Amino acid sequence: MSRLALLGSATGGALSPVLHRSAYHALGLPWTYEAIDCAPSQLGRRLDECRAGEWAGFSLTMPLKQAVVPLLDEIGDTARQTGTVNCVSARDGRLLGDNTDVHGMTAALSQVLPSAEDVVVLGGGATACSALAAAHRFGAKAATLLLRSPDRAPIVREIARRVGMRLRVRPWTEAREHLDAPLVVSTVPPGAADVLATGWRPGAGVLLDVVYRPWPTPLAAAAQPAGRTVVGGLAMLVHQAARQVELQTGCERAPLQAMFAAVDEIASDVTSISQ
Numbered sequence: 001m002s003r004l005a006l007l008g009s010a011t012g013g014a015l016s017p018v019l020h021r022s023a024y025h026a027l028g029l030p031w032t033y034e035a036i037d038c039a040p041s042q043l044g045r046r047l048d049e050c051r052a053g054e055w056a057g058f059s060l061t062m063p064l065k066q067a068v069v070p071l072l073d074e075i076g077d078t079a080r081q082t083g084t085v086n087c088v089s090a091r092d093g094r095l096l097g098d099n100t101d102v103h104g105m106t107a108a109l110s111q112v113l114p115s116a117e118d119v120v121v122l123g124g125g126a127t128a129c130s131a132l133a134a135a136h137r138f139g140a141k142a143a144t145l146l147l148r149s150p151d152r153a154p155i156v157r158e159i160a161r162r163v164g165m166r167l168r169v170r171p172w173t174e175a176r177e178h179l180d181a182p183l184v185v186s187t188v189p190p191g192a193a194d195v196l197a198t199g200w201r202p203g204a205g206v207l208l209d210v211v212y213r214p215w216p217t218p219l220a221a222a223a224q225p226a227g228r229t230v231v232g233g234l235a236m237l238v239h240q241a242a243r244q245v246e247l248q249t250g251c252e253r254a255p256l257q258a259m260f261a262a263v264d265e266i267a268s269d270v271t272s273i274s275q
Helices: 016-027 040-051 077-082 101-109 126-137 150-163 172-178 194-199 218-223 233-249 256-274
Strands: 003-008 032-037 057-060 087-091 094-098 118-122 142-147 166-171 183-186 206-209 229-232
Touching: 003 016, 016 032, 016 233, 016 256, 040 057, 040 087, 040 094, 057 233, 077 094, 077 101, 077 126, 077 150, 087 233, 094 233, 101 126, 101 206, 101 233, 118 126, 126 142, 126 150, 126 183, 142 150, 142 172, 150 166, 166 172, 172 194, 194 218, 206 218, 206 233, 218 229, 229 233, 233 256
Parallel strands: 003 032, 003 057, 118 142, 118 183, 142 166, 183 206, 206 229
Antiparallel strands: 057 087, 087 094
16 A cells, blocks of 8 residues: 655645545555645655655645755656646655646646737746746746745746746736736735735636635636636646646546546535636
């Protein structure tokens, strides 16, 4: 039996255990998955346990997605491009890191977005770096980044350079002026973008809000009547978790239907908008 876990901050209410356990059950695997609060200072010890065979892999949430990169033996192309890892798999004592957030965003957006020439990203953390890579897959060549913390700008500028996008960094106080973009991705925590809900003007476009609880966020609730198509964070969460299941178990295709059904029982009000 293999053991896996979600590591990060405030993991108690995370849906990852529900998603991964439902996938293992559908695949007939007697695997376990739990959520463990883990500070950056504790990450090295957990990785050593994984190398020793105590764990088959980890999912990572904040604040570990960037801190883990130099501690791994190998990282995938998307992880290297974005500088972030949210999935660790153990292979013969070696730890391999991947970024499945980009896959999750791309899969969720592909249902409603054929293409986008430019993107507006709210926030500048690890998820914002993944948002740039995801938008680039839809043809975006330029991005506007709205930051509350200007010190994050150099990191995201480097990611934009790797992806091959022109990046304009603007202060958070100007965020309302940039909501007319064809694609807006909010990567900030719950509540942080609530003040922007009154900034929508009538028009077309897509909003991806990575928050899935509580849902809908004020930003998302105001975007729909203004004419935007809204994609919630739950769709992204399920798709990125499905990719992790594929990487960590070796299965060719994760049981998406079973995974969506599992979270439907907990958050049916969320999935009605997110899918």
